[in-house]
Amino acid sequence: MSKTTAKPEHATDAPSSATPMTPTFLRVGRSIRETANVVTIEIPVRGQENQAQPVAFEPGQFNMLYAFGVGEVPISMSGDPAAKDRIVHTIRGVGAVSEALAALQPNDTVGVRGPFGSSWPANEAAGSDVLVIAGGLGLAPLRPALYHLIKHRERYGRVALLYGTRHPDDLLFREELDAWRRAPDLQVRVTVDHASLDWIGDVGVVTKLLPKIRFDPIDTVAMICGPEVMMRMTALALEDVGVSAERIFVSLERNMKCAVGLCGHCQFGPHFVCKDGAIFRFDRIRDILNVREI
Amino acid sequence: MKKIEDLLRHHPFVEGLGEEIVSLIAGCAKNVVYQENEYMFREGESSDFFYLIRQGTVALEMFIPGKGPHTFLTAKNGEIVGSAWLIPPYRWTYDARAVELTRAIAFECKCLRDKCEADNHAGYELMKRFIPPLLERLQMAQLQTADMYGEGKA
Numbered sequence: 270m271s272k273t274t275a276k277p278e279h280a281t282d283a284p285s286s287a288t289p290m291t292p293t294f295l296r297v298g299r300s301i302r303e304t305a306n307v308v309t310i311e312i313p314v315r316g317q318e319n320q321a322q323p324v325a326f327e328p329g330q331f332n333m334l335y336a337f338g339v340g341e342v343p344i345s346m347s348g349d350p351a352a353k354d355r356i357v358h359t360i361r362g363v364g365a366v367s368e369a370l371a372a373l374q375p376n377d378t379v380g381v382r383g384p385f386g387s388s389w390p391a392n393e394a395a396g397s398d399v400l401v402i403a404g405g406l407g408l409a410p411l412r413p414a415l416y417h418l419i420k421h422r423e424r425y426g427r428v429a430l431l432y433g434t435r436h437p438d439d440l441l442f443r444e445e446l447d448a449w450r451r452a453p454d455l456q457v458r459v460t461v462d463h464a465s466l467d468w469i470g471d472v473g474v475v476t477k478l479l480p481k482i483r484f485d486p487i488d489t490v491a492m493i494c495g496p497e498v499m500m501r502m503t504a505l506a507l508e509d510v511g512v513s514a515e516r517i518f519v520s521l522e523r524n525m526k527c528a529v530g531l532c533g534h535c536q537f538g539p540h541f542v543c544k545d546g547a548i549f550r551f552d553r554i555r556d557i558l559n560v561r562e563i
Numbered sequence: 564m565k566k567i568e569d570l571l572r573h574h575p576f577v578e579g580l581g582e583e584i585v586s587l588i589a590g591c592a593k594n595v596v597y598q599e600n601e602y603m604f605r606e607g608e609s610s611d612f613f614y615l616i617r618q619g620t621v622a623l624e625m626f627i628p629g630k631g632p633h634t635f636l637t638a639k640n641g642e643i644v645g646s647a648w649l650i651p652p653y654r655w656t657y658d659a660r661a662v663e664l665t666r667a668i669a670f671e672c673k674c675l676r677d678k679c680e681a682d683n684h685a686g687y688e689l690m691k692r693f694i695p696p697l698l699e700r701l702q703m704a705q706l707q708t709a710d711m712y713g714e715g716k717a
Contacts, residue, residue, distance in 0.1 A: 405712035496711040
C-alpha cells in the first residue's frame with residue numbers, strides 16, 4: 270500500500286469554528302450510557318443557535334471537546350461518517366475533563382474544535398481483507414471505519430472485527446455488536462480478560478483470536494486501536510503471520526493541546542500525534558514505540 | 564469407529580510428528596466427551612491427564628471465595644488443556660469446565676512421562692509442542708496482569 274494515513278479532506282467543514290483554535294459551542298442532544306463509566310454523546314448539528322455546518326469527517330479523526338471551566342481533551346469521533354447531521358463521541362470518565370464531558374446531559378453546552386488528525390485507510394483498503402482490531406475503548410475510534418466498511422461491504426475482501434476488553438460488563442455498543450455478529454459477511458470475535466460463569470465467549474487476549482479468523486495475510490489491511498501495549502503486541506503477532514508492517518495501522522494517544530501541530534505537547538519523535546496522527550502506519554513508528562521516556 | 568491414532572492425526576498438536584511417535588503416544592490416549600458445564604478437573608486434584616481439545620470450549624477457572632468461579636482463559640478446538648502433568652507435584656492449580664459439549668483426547672500422564680523418559684527423542688518432540696502454548700499463556704498472563712484496558716487520565 271503506497272498511500273499512508275490519509276489527510277483529512279474536510280477539516281474546514283465542521284463545526285463552524287472561525288479558526289481551528291476557536292471552539293464552536295453546541296448543545297448535547299442525547300447521552301447514552303454504554304458501561305459504568307463510558308458514555309456516548311450525540312450532538313445534533315441542525316437546530317443549534319449558532320448555525321453549525323454539516324459535519325464531515327474521516328473515520329479515525331478526533332475533535333477537541335471543551336468542558337466549560339474544566340478543560341479540553343481530544344476525543345475520537347465514534348459515529349457514522351455518513352451521518353452528517355450529528356457529532357458522536359464516546360467518552361470514558363477517568364479524569365476531571367473526561368468526567369465532566371461524560372456527565373453532559375441533553376441541552377448542556379460543549380465546546381467543539383475539529384475534526385483533526387489522520388484517518389483509518391478505509392478507502393485505500395478496498396480490494397483487500399480488512400482486520401479491525403479493538404481493545405477496550407479502542408472500539409469507539411474504530412466504529413466509524415466499521416460503519417464505512419459495512420456500508421461499502423462489496424468493495425472489500427473478508428472483513429473481521431476482533432474485540433478484546435477487560436470484562437463482559439465493559440463491552441461497548443452491545444446492540445450493534447450483536448447485529449454485527451449476525452451479519453453473514455462479517456467475522457466478529459470478542460474476548461475478555463476475565464469473566465464469570467454466565468459468559469460463554471472467549472477469555473484471553475485479543476491476539477489469541479487471530480488464528481480463529483480467515484484472512485489472507487499477504488493481502489490484508491489491519492486497523493488497530495487500543496492500549497499501546499495491546500497494539501504493539503497485536504501488530505507484532507500480525508507480522509508473525511505475514512501481514513506487512515506497511516499495511517498495519519495503529520492509533521496513538523498522547524497529551525494533545527492545540528491539535529494543529531503548533532504547541533508541541535504531543536510530539537512523538539519526529540511526529541506530532543495531533544497533526545501527523547493519531548493514526549500511523551506501523552512501520553513508521555515501530556522503532557519509536559520501543560523508545561522509553563519519549 | 565475411528566482409532567485414537569486417527570483422531571490424533573487430525574489434531575494440530577501432532578502436526579509434523581513422526582508416525583512412530585504418534586503410535587507411541589496413542590498408547591496413552593483415550594477419547595473423552597464432556598457435557599456442557601461438566602468439570603474436567605478441579606483445582607487441587609492430581610493431574611493424571613492432559614487434554615487435546617478436538618471440539619468445544621473449555622473454561623479455565625479459579626474459584627474466588629465470595630465471588631464464585633472466575634474464568635481467566637478459554638481453550639478451544641485444537642488447543643491443549645493442562646501442563647501440570649509435566650512437573651511435580653502433578654497437581655491442578657485451576658478448574659477446567661466444559662462450556663459446551665466438548666470432545667477431547669485425554670492422555671494418561673504417568674504413561675506419557677514414562678514413555679518420554681524411555682524415548683528422549685519422543686519426549687523432546689512433545690516438549691517442543693508444549694512450550695509454545697506455555698509461553699503464549701505466560702505472555703497473556705503478563706498482559707492480563709497489566710490490566711491494559713484500565714483507565715487513563717484526561
